[in-house]
Amino acid sequence: MENYKPLLELFNAHLNSYLKELDKKQPRELYDPENYILSLGGKRIRPLLALIGCDLFDKNPSHSLNAALSVELFHNFSLIHDDILDKAPLRRGMPTVHSKWNTDIAILSGDVMLVKAFDVLKNYEATKLSSLLNLFASTSIEVCEGQQMDMNFETQQNVSVNDYLQMITYKTAVLLGCSLKMGAICAEADTENQNHLYEFGKHLGIAFQLMDDVLDAYADDGKFGKQVGGDIIANKKTFLLLKAFELADAAQKNNLTALLNEKDSTLKVKGVLNVYDQLNIKNISEKEADIHTQEALKHLKAVTASESKKKELERLAMQLLNRQS
């Protein structure tokens, strides 16, 4: 990420001036939560991708600052509302908005952030705005659909591996593709380049989520940010679990089903990992992630832009995919 420091600093300065304006607005119950969640930090991957999508075509990345702000506002809106749905008490080690304030305020301050994600686009020249709105609105709808699919999976029987891939594509991946493409639109890149960047981001997002599933089960405790095995303990229908059910024979299926009800979490994690190992699930999942990584890189390769800038973006992608190392 080191080489992207100037772009990140550019975005952070823009975000700070946005937050400064926000400080002047009323009612505070609506805007304090927005300021709070935007100040919790995070890697700012989506706005960075928007800036990169512009910079790739040698346009001043400041042209894409409001597009970058838009995707960051949308992402943070979705965090506030998802945290309500997940009943999550903490986000980045700090109280979630609905815990710190209350659910009503979390709903309404999320709503206003969603509106602002559109509002900050308004000063783009009309033709650009039209392209940006088309893409951003469709993507936002898909993200909501992905979130609802994820909620449905909790109680739904017979979720297939394909259902899961569709869900993570919508819930996680399309916003990464959208961020890059919005940057490319700001740079007035041609449609083909825009679409290659979108596909690069989307497949990168899918690979990223698959590797996240693998890490949740297999990371070294100290290096992974979350509790290892958390997905297994929560019976989360990850790629790993769904693939295991798909490949399991009758005995392994019974074993897995029994393990879903196991109360001792150490035994549970050990038991499930044992079935995963029998079925080679780690390797299969990494291969699936690799298919999407390769697909992503194929699209990046097809983008007409400087080789060194493309190489830099490839390095960023690789870093994101190997977060543990």
Add this chain to the structure above:
Amino acid sequence: MENYKPLLELFNAHLNSYLKELDKKQPRELYDPENYILSLGGKRIRPLLALIGCDLFDKNPSHSLNAALSVELFHNFSLIHDDILDKAPLRRGMPTVHSKWNTDIAILSGDVMLVKAFDVLKNYEATKLSSLLNLFASTSIEVCEGQQMDMNFETQQNVSVNDYLQMITYKTAVLLGCSLKMGAICAEADTENQNHLYEFGKHLGIAFQLMDDVLDAYADDGKFGKQVGGDIIANKKTFLLLKAFELADAAQKNNLTALLNEKDSTLKVKGVLNVYDQLNIKNISEKEADIHTQEALKHLKAVTASESKKKELERLAMQLLNRQS
């Protein structure tokens, strides 16, 4: 409203084809609530105003159908989320979305409707889209601010009459102005005409809300849709109550304060109305509404459009303001 029947039918046909498309979409948990609330009916005032705002300038009102759909989607999104905040079990005599499904689904289906309120604008020609988005996003932000102010008032001491007027302007009135102006934008009316129509709709909305406050306290039981005195029983800080506190002498203030804690609702309503009568509150409120009605009509008069069409819109406004008769 009779003369506006063709415009209403035009909108209803457009809404129906939108709902038909919606039927094809997944996941159903996201789209059934949207279909449900949009099918609950209502007067469709906002989309009608959008169509009127276009038709006034002799442009084919079908140009404003997607703007009309946009404001109706936004209005219904806000109903879904407001009903969660208000813990309302019923809406138009039917279960609210969060009662019929659950709060998670109500949050998320509301979110997607809010996105769609922007999404349905995307096919407008770029310059129009830019104007529409600018106006619609600012208005949406104000509506959220108004809703938060309204929530704050529940526990806030010393709410002034001016605070209240600001709140209803944002929560209710600006969306009416916005609907008319979006129609005018679709008709390519000049900025002055757009703004006069906006001000007409805004002041009409303020007058409408003030008359709603009056009706809640003074309507004949059979003719008013809601329980008469409902605002008084709920200690709602309406124009009437705030004005009464503003004008009351020490004894009347004590009386009002004591009545806020009265458990017997018949005694409570009778007691508060008694103070209102002493202070001439009904008359004062109707005068305040009339100021905004006159302001609205002044702006309508200034619009450059056919006198007969303006007269028709004036008649609609008067009908809305005298809903009881």
